[in-house]
Amino acid sequence: MASAELIDGKAVAADLRSATAARVGGLYARHGIRPGLAVVLVGEDPASQVYVRNKHRQTEAAGMRSLEHKLPADTSEAALLDLVAQLNADPEVDGILVQLPLPRQIDAQKVIEAIDPAKDVDGFHPVNAGRLATGQPALVPCTPLGCLMLLDRTLGQNMAGRHAVVIGRSNIVGKPMGQLLLGRDCTVTIAHSRTKDLPEMVRTADIVVAAVGRPEMVRGFWIKPGATVIDVGINRLPPATEGGKDRLVGDVAFDEAKAVAAHITPVPGGVGPMTIACLLSNTLQAACARRGIDMTQL
Numbered sequence: 001m002a003s004a005e006l007i008d009g010k011a012v013a014a015d016l017r018s019a020t021a022a023r024v025g026g027l028y029a030r031h032g033i034r035p036g037l038a039v040v041l042v043g044e045d046p047a048s049q050v051y052v053r054n055k056h057r058q059t060e061a062a063g064m065r066s067l068e069h070k071l072p073a074d075t076s077e078a079a080l081l082d083l084v085a086q087l088n089a090d091p092e093v094d095g096i097l098v099q100l101p102l103p104r105q106i107d108a109q110k111v112i113e114a115i116d117p118a119k120d121v122d123g124f125h126p127v128n129a130g131r132l133a134t135g136q137p138a139l140v141p142c143t144p145l146g147c148l149m150l151l152d153r154t155l156g157q158n159m160a161g162r163h164a165v166v167i168g169r170s171n172i173v174g175k176p177m178g179q180l181l182l183g184r185d186c187t188v189t190i191a192h193s194r195t196k197d198l199p200e201m202v203r204t205a206d207i208v209v210a211a212v213g214r215p216e217m218v219r220g221f222w223i224k225p226g227a228t229v230i231d232v233g234i235n236r237l238p239p240a241t242e243g244g245k246d247r248l249v250g251d252v253a254f255d256e257a258k259a260v261a262a263h264i265t266p267v268p269g270g271v272g273p274m275t276i277a278c279l280l281s282n283t284l285q286a287a288c289a290r291r292g293i294d295m296t297q298l
Helices: 009-031 046-061 077-089 108-114 126-133 142-159 174-183 198-202 254-258 272-291
Strands: 036-042 065-071 095-098 163-167 187-191 207-210 228-231 235-237 247-249
Touching: 009 046, 009 142, 009 272, 036 046, 036 077, 036 272, 046 065, 046 272, 065 077, 077 095, 077 108, 095 272, 126 174, 142 174, 142 207, 142 228, 142 272, 163 174, 163 198, 174 187, 174 207, 187 198
Parallel strands: 036 065, 036 095, 163 187, 163 207, 207 228
Antiparallel strands: 235 247
């Protein structure tokens, strides 16, 4: 069998950013509204800092206002909750994103639940999770939403009736991914670290979404020939040779899986670029929903 076709997340993300920017332009031209995204960063986590910088740059490139709040690592939970309350009340703020992980003294779930669900562009609030689970309009977590867009682009209407196995049961990726795939009429299995005979389970899947955070855990012989593989993992490994650079790998053993699958996302360049693109789309969605504007008409 020929090598799998690569699913180009960079290209799909670029298309989504372009479409979002065009609608932001329409929103401003017709209603004088420029959506505002408030990003809160607590502490000095290097990966979070890079991610926040990328969000800032892409938010402005899409024609939105980027509002950054950088707080020291010793910020109290009460102080962060006060800031969230201020952002909830600020009419200029359409989306609120508190960058995770948070320092140990802060209960992340308490902070997530303090965000106005209408401004919860990360899609983590229990209200949005409940709406997604019951098939109602919701702000959907960005990474699984990006995965779904890649699947839509790759498989189109051919997802109905397919068996999808999601490896990972987090509230951020695994659970919402399962709900989104159910919405596309897939038969969905959520697998995890306690699943018995996991390789055998994965081998039955037409669609595999790997989101476990373990480098190259999903081996090529686990994959059903002709399956579509979405690799959510981003794991940093030491250099393969002395003096080389660190390597970024996914949760799937890419070279092995590529020889068996029909379609596969690379790491980097697959799911990763979709996350910020979906965040921008969510911010536009939130800005329109709060004002009763039909986003599709922009």
